[in-house]
Amino acid sequence: MVDVKLLGLWYSPASHKVEWALKLKGVKYEFIEENLQNKSPLLLESNPVHKKIPVLIHNGKPICESMIILEYIDETFEGPSILPKDPYERALARFWAKFLNDKVGAAVNTFLHKGEEQEKGKEEVFEMLKILDNELKDKKFFVGDKFGYADIAANFVGYWLGVFQEASGVELVTSENFPNFCAWRDEYVNCSQVKEYLPPRNDLLAFIQAYAQASASKT
Incomplete structure:
Protein backbone atom coordinates (compact mmCIF):
# COMPACT_ATOMS: atom_id res chain seq x y z
CA MET A 1 0.00 0.00 0.00
CA VAL A 2 1.32 3.44 -0.97
CA ASP A 3 1.92 5.65 2.06
CA VAL A 4 1.69 9.37 1.21
CA LYS A 5 1.68 12.16 3.77
CA LEU A 6 1.73 15.91 3.22
CA LEU A 7 2.98 18.25 5.93
CA GLY A 8 1.44 21.65 5.29
CA LEU A 9 -0.80 24.52 6.30
CA TRP A 10 -4.40 25.09 5.22
CA TYR A 11 -3.70 28.74 4.30
CA SER A 12 -0.43 28.13 2.45
CA PRO A 13 -0.41 28.48 -1.35
CA ALA A 14 2.66 26.24 -1.43
CA SER A 15 0.77 23.46 0.38
CA HIS A 16 -2.17 23.85 -1.97
CA LYS A 17 0.08 23.46 -5.01
CA VAL A 18 1.07 20.02 -3.78
CA GLU A 19 -2.51 19.10 -2.90
CA TRP A 20 -3.66 20.04 -6.41
CA ALA A 21 -1.02 17.81 -7.96
CA LEU A 22 -1.96 14.87 -5.75
CA LYS A 23 -5.66 15.31 -6.50
CA LEU A 24 -5.07 15.70 -10.24
CA LYS A 25 -3.19 12.40 -10.16
CA GLY A 26 -5.83 10.74 -8.00
CA VAL A 27 -3.34 9.98 -5.19
CA LYS A 28 -4.77 9.33 -1.74
CA TYR A 29 -2.81 11.07 1.00
CA GLU A 30 -2.89 12.11 4.63
CA PHE A 31 -2.71 15.86 5.26
CA ILE A 32 -0.91 16.78 8.48
CA GLU A 33 -1.47 20.38 9.60
CA GLU A 34 1.70 21.95 11.00
CA ASN A 35 2.16 24.75 13.52
CA LEU A 36 5.08 26.95 12.54
CA GLN A 37 5.32 28.33 16.07
CA ASN A 38 5.69 24.78 17.40
CA LYS A 39 7.10 22.69 14.59
CA SER A 40 6.58 18.99 14.89
CA PRO A 41 9.49 16.55 15.27
CA LEU A 42 8.34 14.99 11.98
CA LEU A 43 8.75 18.29 10.12
CA LEU A 44 12.15 19.02 11.67
CA GLU A 45 13.31 15.51 10.85
CA SER A 46 11.88 15.57 7.32
CA ASN A 47 13.20 19.01 6.35
CA PRO A 48 16.25 19.65 8.56
CA VAL A 49 17.74 22.20 6.13
CA HIS A 50 14.89 24.75 5.83
CA LYS A 51 12.45 23.43 8.47
CA LYS A 52 9.57 24.61 6.26
CA ILE A 53 6.41 23.23 4.71
CA PRO A 54 5.33 21.68 2.45
CA VAL A 55 7.00 18.31 2.78
CA LEU A 56 5.74 15.24 0.93
CA ILE A 57 6.56 11.94 2.60
CA HIS A 58 6.24 9.00 0.23
CA ASN A 59 6.84 5.55 1.70
CA GLY A 60 8.84 7.15 4.50
CA LYS A 61 11.03 9.28 2.21
CA PRO A 62 10.67 13.09 2.45
CA ILE A 63 10.68 15.45 -0.55
CA CYS A 64 10.89 19.21 0.09
CA GLU A 65 10.14 22.44 -1.83
CA SER A 66 6.75 22.71 -3.52
CA MET A 67 7.88 22.89 -7.15
CA ILE A 68 10.31 20.00 -6.73
CA ILE A 69 7.49 18.02 -5.12
CA LEU A 70 5.24 18.73 -8.14
CA GLU A 71 7.81 17.26 -10.51
CA TYR A 72 8.28 14.25 -8.22
CA ILE A 73 4.52 13.62 -8.16
CA ASP A 74 4.33 13.94 -11.95
CA GLU A 75 7.15 11.44 -12.47
CA THR A 76 6.09 8.98 -9.77
CA PHE A 77 2.33 8.57 -10.03
CA GLU A 78 0.06 7.62 -12.90
CA GLY A 79 -2.59 10.03 -14.12
CA PRO A 80 -2.78 13.24 -16.17
CA SER A 81 0.56 14.87 -16.92
CA ILE A 82 1.35 17.99 -14.93
CA LEU A 83 4.36 19.08 -16.99
CA PRO A 84 3.87 19.27 -20.79
CA LYS A 85 5.34 16.43 -22.83
CA ASP A 86 6.78 18.76 -25.48
Missing part, protein backbone atom coordinates in the same frame (compact mmCIF):
# COMPACT_ATOMS: atom_id res chain seq x y z
CA PRO A 87 10.34 19.80 -24.40
CA TYR A 88 9.87 23.44 -25.42
CA GLU A 89 6.53 23.76 -23.64
CA ARG A 90 8.02 22.00 -20.60
CA ALA A 91 10.84 24.58 -20.53
CA LEU A 92 8.30 27.42 -20.80
CA ALA A 93 6.24 25.96 -17.95
CA ARG A 94 9.32 25.79 -15.74
CA PHE A 95 10.27 29.35 -16.66
CA TRP A 96 6.89 30.83 -15.71
CA ALA A 97 6.62 28.67 -12.61
CA LYS A 98 10.00 29.93 -11.42
CA PHE A 99 9.05 33.54 -12.19
CA LEU A 100 5.81 33.20 -10.23
CA ASN A 101 7.42 31.30 -7.38
CA ASP A 102 10.47 33.53 -6.95
CA LYS A 103 9.21 37.00 -7.72
CA VAL A 104 5.64 37.53 -6.65
CA GLY A 105 5.06 36.10 -3.17
CA ALA A 106 7.72 38.02 -1.26
CA ALA A 107 6.70 41.33 -2.81
CA VAL A 108 2.99 40.80 -2.10
CA ASN A 109 3.75 40.10 1.57
CA THR A 110 4.93 43.70 1.88
CA PHE A 111 1.32 44.81 1.26
CA LEU A 112 0.77 44.07 4.95
CA HIS A 113 3.50 46.50 5.97
CA LYS A 114 3.27 50.26 6.04
CA GLY A 115 5.14 53.20 4.58
CA GLU A 116 8.21 52.84 2.41
CA GLU A 117 8.33 49.03 2.50
CA GLN A 118 4.74 48.76 1.30
CA GLU A 119 5.31 51.29 -1.48
CA LYS A 120 8.38 49.41 -2.67
CA GLY A 121 6.39 46.14 -2.71
CA LYS A 122 3.58 47.75 -4.68
CA GLU A 123 6.05 48.98 -7.30
CA GLU A 124 7.59 45.52 -7.63
CA VAL A 125 4.21 43.81 -7.95
CA PHE A 126 3.05 46.41 -10.47
CA GLU A 127 6.04 45.68 -12.72
CA MET A 128 5.52 41.91 -12.40
CA LEU A 129 1.84 42.24 -13.25
CA LYS A 130 2.71 44.24 -16.37
CA ILE A 131 4.78 41.27 -17.52
CA LEU A 132 2.01 38.80 -16.72
CA ASP A 133 -0.65 40.99 -18.32
CA ASN A 134 1.30 40.98 -21.56
CA GLU A 135 1.90 37.21 -21.38
CA LEU A 136 -1.73 36.31 -20.63
CA LYS A 137 -3.37 38.14 -23.52
CA ASP A 138 -6.01 35.83 -25.03
CA LYS A 139 -4.66 32.86 -23.04
CA LYS A 140 -6.67 30.44 -20.92
CA PHE A 141 -3.59 28.72 -19.47
CA PHE A 142 0.05 29.73 -19.15
CA VAL A 143 1.43 27.07 -21.48
CA GLY A 144 -0.42 25.17 -24.17
CA ASP A 145 -4.10 24.25 -24.01
CA LYS A 146 -4.07 22.24 -20.77
CA PHE A 147 -4.04 23.14 -17.07
CA GLY A 148 -0.66 22.17 -15.69
CA TYR A 149 2.57 22.96 -13.87
CA ALA A 150 2.73 26.73 -14.44
CA ASP A 151 -0.98 27.13 -13.68
CA ILE A 152 -0.56 25.36 -10.34
CA ALA A 153 2.38 27.66 -9.62
CA ALA A 154 0.11 30.63 -10.43
CA ASN A 155 -2.25 29.95 -7.53
CA PHE A 156 -0.78 32.82 -5.50
CA VAL A 157 -1.47 35.50 -8.12
CA GLY A 158 -4.71 33.86 -9.16
CA TYR A 159 -6.27 33.77 -5.69
CA TRP A 160 -4.10 34.80 -2.74
CA LEU A 161 -3.09 38.13 -4.32
CA GLY A 162 -6.69 39.39 -4.30
CA VAL A 163 -7.10 38.40 -0.65
CA PHE A 164 -3.86 40.17 0.32
CA GLN A 165 -5.04 43.23 -1.58
CA GLU A 166 -8.34 43.32 0.33
CA ALA A 167 -6.70 42.62 3.70
CA SER A 168 -4.19 45.44 3.24
CA GLY A 169 -6.49 47.98 1.58
CA VAL A 170 -4.05 48.23 -1.34
CA GLU A 171 -5.92 48.71 -4.61
CA LEU A 172 -3.44 47.73 -7.25
CA VAL A 173 -4.98 45.02 -9.43
CA THR A 174 -7.78 46.53 -11.50
CA SER A 175 -9.19 45.71 -14.92
CA GLU A 176 -8.14 49.19 -16.04
CA ASN A 177 -4.49 48.58 -15.12
CA PHE A 178 -4.26 44.92 -16.09
CA PRO A 179 -7.18 43.84 -18.31
CA ASN A 180 -5.60 40.62 -19.58
CA PHE A 181 -4.45 39.52 -16.14
CA CYS A 182 -7.87 40.22 -14.59
CA ALA A 183 -9.67 38.32 -17.35
CA TRP A 184 -7.33 35.36 -16.83
CA ARG A 185 -7.72 35.56 -13.01
CA ASP A 186 -11.53 35.53 -13.19
CA GLU A 187 -11.46 32.56 -15.55
CA TYR A 188 -8.83 30.83 -13.41
CA VAL A 189 -10.64 30.97 -10.05
CA ASN A 190 -13.86 29.69 -11.62
CA CYS A 191 -12.17 26.85 -13.52
CA SER A 192 -13.39 23.47 -12.24
CA GLN A 193 -9.78 22.29 -11.87
CA VAL A 194 -9.06 25.22 -9.54
CA LYS A 195 -12.25 26.15 -7.71
CA GLU A 196 -12.68 22.98 -5.69
CA TYR A 197 -9.11 23.11 -4.38
CA LEU A 198 -9.10 26.66 -3.00
CA PRO A 199 -9.47 27.47 0.71
CA PRO A 200 -12.66 29.40 1.64
CA ARG A 201 -12.04 33.05 0.80
CA ASN A 202 -13.66 34.46 3.94
CA ASP A 203 -11.57 32.18 6.16
CA LEU A 204 -8.40 33.11 4.31
CA LEU A 205 -9.20 36.84 4.48
CA ALA A 206 -9.89 36.65 8.23
CA PHE A 207 -6.63 34.78 8.79
CA ILE A 208 -4.53 37.28 6.81
CA GLN A 209 -6.20 40.26 8.52
CA ALA A 210 -5.50 38.75 11.95
CA TYR A 211 -1.91 38.03 10.93
CA ALA A 212 -1.44 41.62 9.75
CA GLN A 213 -2.86 43.03 13.00
CA ALA A 214 -0.65 40.76 15.10
CA SER A 215 2.43 41.79 13.10
CA ALA A 216 1.55 45.49 13.44
CA SER A 217 1.19 45.18 17.22
CA LYS A 218 4.76 43.85 17.48
CA THR A 219 6.28 46.86 15.72
Whole structure:
Protein backbone atom coordinates (compact mmCIF):
# COMPACT_ATOMS: atom_id res chain seq x y z
CA MET A 1 0.00 0.00 0.00
CA VAL A 2 1.32 3.44 -0.97
CA ASP A 3 1.92 5.65 2.06
CA VAL A 4 1.69 9.37 1.21
CA LYS A 5 1.68 12.16 3.77
CA LEU A 6 1.73 15.91 3.22
CA LEU A 7 2.98 18.25 5.93
CA GLY A 8 1.44 21.65 5.29
CA LEU A 9 -0.80 24.52 6.30
CA TRP A 10 -4.40 25.09 5.22
CA TYR A 11 -3.70 28.74 4.30
CA SER A 12 -0.43 28.13 2.45
CA PRO A 13 -0.41 28.48 -1.35
CA ALA A 14 2.66 26.24 -1.43
CA SER A 15 0.77 23.46 0.38
CA HIS A 16 -2.17 23.85 -1.97
CA LYS A 17 0.08 23.46 -5.01
CA VAL A 18 1.07 20.02 -3.78
CA GLU A 19 -2.51 19.10 -2.90
CA TRP A 20 -3.66 20.04 -6.41
CA ALA A 21 -1.02 17.81 -7.96
CA LEU A 22 -1.96 14.87 -5.75
CA LYS A 23 -5.66 15.31 -6.50
CA LEU A 24 -5.07 15.70 -10.24
CA LYS A 25 -3.19 12.40 -10.16
CA GLY A 26 -5.83 10.74 -8.00
CA VAL A 27 -3.34 9.98 -5.19
CA LYS A 28 -4.77 9.33 -1.74
CA TYR A 29 -2.81 11.07 1.00
CA GLU A 30 -2.89 12.11 4.63
CA PHE A 31 -2.71 15.86 5.26
CA ILE A 32 -0.91 16.78 8.48
CA GLU A 33 -1.47 20.38 9.60
CA GLU A 34 1.70 21.95 11.00
CA ASN A 35 2.16 24.75 13.52
CA LEU A 36 5.08 26.95 12.54
CA GLN A 37 5.32 28.33 16.07
CA ASN A 38 5.69 24.78 17.40
CA LYS A 39 7.10 22.69 14.59
CA SER A 40 6.58 18.99 14.89
CA PRO A 41 9.49 16.55 15.27
CA LEU A 42 8.34 14.99 11.98
CA LEU A 43 8.75 18.29 10.12
CA LEU A 44 12.15 19.02 11.67
CA GLU A 45 13.31 15.51 10.85
CA SER A 46 11.88 15.57 7.32
CA ASN A 47 13.20 19.01 6.35
CA PRO A 48 16.25 19.65 8.56
CA VAL A 49 17.74 22.20 6.13
CA HIS A 50 14.89 24.75 5.83
CA LYS A 51 12.45 23.43 8.47
CA LYS A 52 9.57 24.61 6.26
CA ILE A 53 6.41 23.23 4.71
CA PRO A 54 5.33 21.68 2.45
CA VAL A 55 7.00 18.31 2.78
CA LEU A 56 5.74 15.24 0.93
CA ILE A 57 6.56 11.94 2.60
CA HIS A 58 6.24 9.00 0.23
CA ASN A 59 6.84 5.55 1.70
CA GLY A 60 8.84 7.15 4.50
CA LYS A 61 11.03 9.28 2.21
CA PRO A 62 10.67 13.09 2.45
CA ILE A 63 10.68 15.45 -0.55
CA CYS A 64 10.89 19.21 0.09
CA GLU A 65 10.14 22.44 -1.83
CA SER A 66 6.75 22.71 -3.52
CA MET A 67 7.88 22.89 -7.15
CA ILE A 68 10.31 20.00 -6.73
CA ILE A 69 7.49 18.02 -5.12
CA LEU A 70 5.24 18.73 -8.14
CA GLU A 71 7.81 17.26 -10.51
CA TYR A 72 8.28 14.25 -8.22
CA ILE A 73 4.52 13.62 -8.16
CA ASP A 74 4.33 13.94 -11.95
CA GLU A 75 7.15 11.44 -12.47
CA THR A 76 6.09 8.98 -9.77
CA PHE A 77 2.33 8.57 -10.03
CA GLU A 78 0.06 7.62 -12.90
CA GLY A 79 -2.59 10.03 -14.12
CA PRO A 80 -2.78 13.24 -16.17
CA SER A 81 0.56 14.87 -16.92
CA ILE A 82 1.35 17.99 -14.93
CA LEU A 83 4.36 19.08 -16.99
CA PRO A 84 3.87 19.27 -20.79
CA LYS A 85 5.34 16.43 -22.83
CA ASP A 86 6.78 18.76 -25.48
CA PRO A 87 10.34 19.80 -24.40
CA TYR A 88 9.87 23.44 -25.42
CA GLU A 89 6.53 23.76 -23.64
CA ARG A 90 8.02 22.00 -20.60
CA ALA A 91 10.84 24.58 -20.53
CA LEU A 92 8.30 27.42 -20.80
CA ALA A 93 6.24 25.96 -17.95
CA ARG A 94 9.32 25.79 -15.74
CA PHE A 95 10.27 29.35 -16.66
CA TRP A 96 6.89 30.83 -15.71
CA ALA A 97 6.62 28.67 -12.61
CA LYS A 98 10.00 29.93 -11.42
CA PHE A 99 9.05 33.54 -12.19
CA LEU A 100 5.81 33.20 -10.23
CA ASN A 101 7.42 31.30 -7.38
CA ASP A 102 10.47 33.53 -6.95
CA LYS A 103 9.21 37.00 -7.72
CA VAL A 104 5.64 37.53 -6.65
CA GLY A 105 5.06 36.10 -3.17
CA ALA A 106 7.72 38.02 -1.26
CA ALA A 107 6.70 41.33 -2.81
CA VAL A 108 2.99 40.80 -2.10
CA ASN A 109 3.75 40.10 1.57
CA THR A 110 4.93 43.70 1.88
CA PHE A 111 1.32 44.81 1.26
CA LEU A 112 0.77 44.07 4.95
CA HIS A 113 3.50 46.50 5.97
CA LYS A 114 3.27 50.26 6.04
CA GLY A 115 5.14 53.20 4.58
CA GLU A 116 8.21 52.84 2.41
CA GLU A 117 8.33 49.03 2.50
CA GLN A 118 4.74 48.76 1.30
CA GLU A 119 5.31 51.29 -1.48
CA LYS A 120 8.38 49.41 -2.67
CA GLY A 121 6.39 46.14 -2.71
CA LYS A 122 3.58 47.75 -4.68
CA GLU A 123 6.05 48.98 -7.30
CA GLU A 124 7.59 45.52 -7.63
CA VAL A 125 4.21 43.81 -7.95
CA PHE A 126 3.05 46.41 -10.47
CA GLU A 127 6.04 45.68 -12.72
CA MET A 128 5.52 41.91 -12.40
CA LEU A 129 1.84 42.24 -13.25
CA LYS A 130 2.71 44.24 -16.37
CA ILE A 131 4.78 41.27 -17.52
CA LEU A 132 2.01 38.80 -16.72
CA ASP A 133 -0.65 40.99 -18.32
CA ASN A 134 1.30 40.98 -21.56
CA GLU A 135 1.90 37.21 -21.38
CA LEU A 136 -1.73 36.31 -20.63
CA LYS A 137 -3.37 38.14 -23.52
CA ASP A 138 -6.01 35.83 -25.03
CA LYS A 139 -4.66 32.86 -23.04
CA LYS A 140 -6.67 30.44 -20.92
CA PHE A 141 -3.59 28.72 -19.47
CA PHE A 142 0.05 29.73 -19.15
CA VAL A 143 1.43 27.07 -21.48
CA GLY A 144 -0.42 25.17 -24.17
CA ASP A 145 -4.10 24.25 -24.01
CA LYS A 146 -4.07 22.24 -20.77
CA PHE A 147 -4.04 23.14 -17.07
CA GLY A 148 -0.66 22.17 -15.69
CA TYR A 149 2.57 22.96 -13.87
CA ALA A 150 2.73 26.73 -14.44
CA ASP A 151 -0.98 27.13 -13.68
CA ILE A 152 -0.56 25.36 -10.34
CA ALA A 153 2.38 27.66 -9.62
CA ALA A 154 0.11 30.63 -10.43
CA ASN A 155 -2.25 29.95 -7.53
CA PHE A 156 -0.78 32.82 -5.50
CA VAL A 157 -1.47 35.50 -8.12
CA GLY A 158 -4.71 33.86 -9.16
CA TYR A 159 -6.27 33.77 -5.69
CA TRP A 160 -4.10 34.80 -2.74
CA LEU A 161 -3.09 38.13 -4.32
CA GLY A 162 -6.69 39.39 -4.30
CA VAL A 163 -7.10 38.40 -0.65
CA PHE A 164 -3.86 40.17 0.32
CA GLN A 165 -5.04 43.23 -1.58
CA GLU A 166 -8.34 43.32 0.33
CA ALA A 167 -6.70 42.62 3.70
CA SER A 168 -4.19 45.44 3.24
CA GLY A 169 -6.49 47.98 1.58
CA VAL A 170 -4.05 48.23 -1.34
CA GLU A 171 -5.92 48.71 -4.61
CA LEU A 172 -3.44 47.73 -7.25
CA VAL A 173 -4.98 45.02 -9.43
CA THR A 174 -7.78 46.53 -11.50
CA SER A 175 -9.19 45.71 -14.92
CA GLU A 176 -8.14 49.19 -16.04
CA ASN A 177 -4.49 48.58 -15.12
CA PHE A 178 -4.26 44.92 -16.09
CA PRO A 179 -7.18 43.84 -18.31
CA ASN A 180 -5.60 40.62 -19.58
CA PHE A 181 -4.45 39.52 -16.14
CA CYS A 182 -7.87 40.22 -14.59
CA ALA A 183 -9.67 38.32 -17.35
CA TRP A 184 -7.33 35.36 -16.83
CA ARG A 185 -7.72 35.56 -13.01
CA ASP A 186 -11.53 35.53 -13.19
CA GLU A 187 -11.46 32.56 -15.55
CA TYR A 188 -8.83 30.83 -13.41
CA VAL A 189 -10.64 30.97 -10.05
CA ASN A 190 -13.86 29.69 -11.62
CA CYS A 191 -12.17 26.85 -13.52
CA SER A 192 -13.39 23.47 -12.24
CA GLN A 193 -9.78 22.29 -11.87
CA VAL A 194 -9.06 25.22 -9.54
CA LYS A 195 -12.25 26.15 -7.71
CA GLU A 196 -12.68 22.98 -5.69
CA TYR A 197 -9.11 23.11 -4.38
CA LEU A 198 -9.10 26.66 -3.00
CA PRO A 199 -9.47 27.47 0.71
CA PRO A 200 -12.66 29.40 1.64
CA ARG A 201 -12.04 33.05 0.80
CA ASN A 202 -13.66 34.46 3.94
CA ASP A 203 -11.57 32.18 6.16
CA LEU A 204 -8.40 33.11 4.31
CA LEU A 205 -9.20 36.84 4.48
CA ALA A 206 -9.89 36.65 8.23
CA PHE A 207 -6.63 34.78 8.79
CA ILE A 208 -4.53 37.28 6.81
CA GLN A 209 -6.20 40.26 8.52
CA ALA A 210 -5.50 38.75 11.95
CA TYR A 211 -1.91 38.03 10.93
CA ALA A 212 -1.44 41.62 9.75
CA GLN A 213 -2.86 43.03 13.00
CA ALA A 214 -0.65 40.76 15.10
CA SER A 215 2.43 41.79 13.10
CA ALA A 216 1.55 45.49 13.44
CA SER A 217 1.19 45.18 17.22
CA LYS A 218 4.76 43.85 17.48
CA THR A 219 6.28 46.86 15.72
